[in-house]
Amino acid sequence: MVSFHRLLIPQERVVLSASTFSTFFLPAFVLYLAMGVLVQRKRTAMIRVALLPVTLLCAYRAGSSLDLSFGIPNYRFLNQGLVLAIFTLSMRSTVWAFTKKPYTRIALQPNKTFRGDTLSGSTSSQLTNVDDTPLFTAIWNAWDLSVNLRGIGWDWAEDLRIPKSNCGTKSTLEFLLNTLAKLLFYALAFDTTSGAARDFSPETFGSIEGGTIFDASLPPLSRYTRSTIITILSGWTAYFVIELVYQIHAIEFVLLFRQAPSQWPPLFDTPWLSTSLTSFWGHKWHQLFRECFISVGARPFSYLLGRTGGVMGAFLISGALHYLGLKAMERGGYPVVVFGFFIMQAIGLILEGMWKKCTGTRVDGIWGLLWTWLWVVSWANFMIDAWARVGLIGSKFFPDNYRPTVLLVHFLKHYFSLFGFSEIEIINVVQQG
Numbered sequence: 001m002v003s004f005h006r007l008l009i010p011q012e013r014v015v016l017s018a019s020t021f022s023t024f025f026l027p028a029f030v031l032y033l034a035m036g037v038l039v040q041r042k043r044t045a046m047i048r049v050a051l052l053p054v055t056l057l058c059a060y061r062a063g064s065s066l067d068l069s070f071g072i073p074n075y076r077f078l079n080q081g082l083v084l085a086i087f088t089l090s091m092r093s094t095v096w097a098f099t100k101k102p103y104t105r106i107a108l109q110p111n112k113t114f115r116g117d118t119l120s121g122s123t124s125s126q127l128t129n130v131d132d133t134p135l136f137t138a139i140w141n142a143w144d145l146s147v148n149l150r151g152i153g154w155d156w157a158e159d160l161r162i163p164k165s166n167c168g169t170k171s172t173l174e175f176l177l178n179t180l181a182k183l184l185f186y187a188l189a190f191d192t193t194s195g196a197a198r199d200f201s202p203e204t205f206g207s208i209e210g211g212t213i214f215d216a217s218l219p220p221l222s223r224y225t226r227s228t229i230i231t232i233l234s235g236w237t238a239y240f241v242i243e244l245v246y247q248i249h250a251i252e253f254v255l256l257f258r259q260a261p262s263q264w265p266p267l268f269d270t271p272w273l274s275t276s277l278t279s280f281w282g283h284k285w286h287q288l289f290r291e292c293f294i295s296v297g298a299r300p301f302s303y304l305l306g307r308t309g310g311v312m313g314a315f316l317i318s319g320a321l322h323y324l325g326l327k328a329m330e331r332g333g334y335p336v337v338v339f340g341f342f343i344m345q346a347i348g349l350i351l352e353g354m355w356k357k358c359t360g361t362r363v364d365g366i367w368g369l370l371w372t373w374l375w376v377v378s379w380a381n382f383m384i385d386a387w388a389r390v391g392l393i394g395s396k397f398f399p400d401n402y403r404p405t406v407l408l409v410h411f412l413k414h415y416f417s418l419f420g421f422s423e424i425e426i427i428n429v430v431q432q433g
Helices: 002-008 018-038 045-065 077-097 119-126 135-147 172-198 220-256 277-284 290-327 335-359 365-389 404-417 423-432
Strands: none
Touching: 018 045, 018 077, 018 135, 045 077, 077 290, 172 220, 172 404, 220 365, 277 335, 277 365, 290 335, 335 365
16 A cells, blocks of 8 residues: 555655656646536436546646745745645545536636626526537636636636726726736735835745744734734735736736636725625635635535534635645745634624624624634634744745836936936935925
């Protein structure tokens, strides 16, 4: 049994190459696409269930075997990204295996404008009346389904709330230019906030060696004020990097795959203005994993423990996703801290439900805003500390000479030099500004 396991899974991660890609990643991805094709077709339930164990095994091999960092400690965060993608692939394959009704593509209006409505309620009349999706069409649709985590343009995204957007009213060129501007901004903001967090302690958690954000040499008030600032900076970093990747994919799929701008509505809905944990996690934070967390976590647990179990189940699956991603940094995953953060978020939602039941009113308003920030940021201190200890905060996401902030400074120096400003004069202008 041990030799069979070693045959399937190398004892150490192997560097990505054409050979290891085709050996470890490609089988998992092909099976994932096959599941995406089958879930659109009728009378495929038994085939999907039969393929699921093989798909999960191949996904496990890919996530635990490949080394996208090429052995460079500063790039271990790429292995984290790999594991997050593989876990998502596994969750979605599991959902597809047990889906009863075949998925159907929606004829989404090219110029559709989202106004904060739910996707199912605004598009249910646009379903195509096809007895069974033709095989070639299902194969083509599977490429969209494989990366379409929210279900934009599909009938399975029940009650998904889409942030307000006018992207559908723009021409493709205008959308691409606007998205490119956002991409550049998020790249610059991501580099700025991640660099600011590292600068708090370049020798400890600001390096790949990692360390705690709680400085024991400081008195408690200063210690936790400092850790909270680092936590908020890291939270913004997470927000910016998710937006950055989303904008890249938006340009890629609109430009290369001729998708409509309406298929790429905003990802977030001003989460910093959330007046309750319910609104924060329910629709203001990104909903990329909503369907997976509901189907794999909330629904099974709710059968056993009711609504409370459903809330716990969804956040437990989220905890597993983040724990395994952090563990891929090869410095320990800190399961108690990671799962603890998400369990406390579930408890917060349950407390809000109890408040509504006792008072007849929802958590809302300025007090709700303060409550949400306090609850999320307080528990996030420990989550971000786990990030810091495994070296995630200290990772170099860009080569030193190609950091967006460095490139911006070089551009400004070149721009001002064209008008006869010396480097010292430029520095004085920046300082005076």
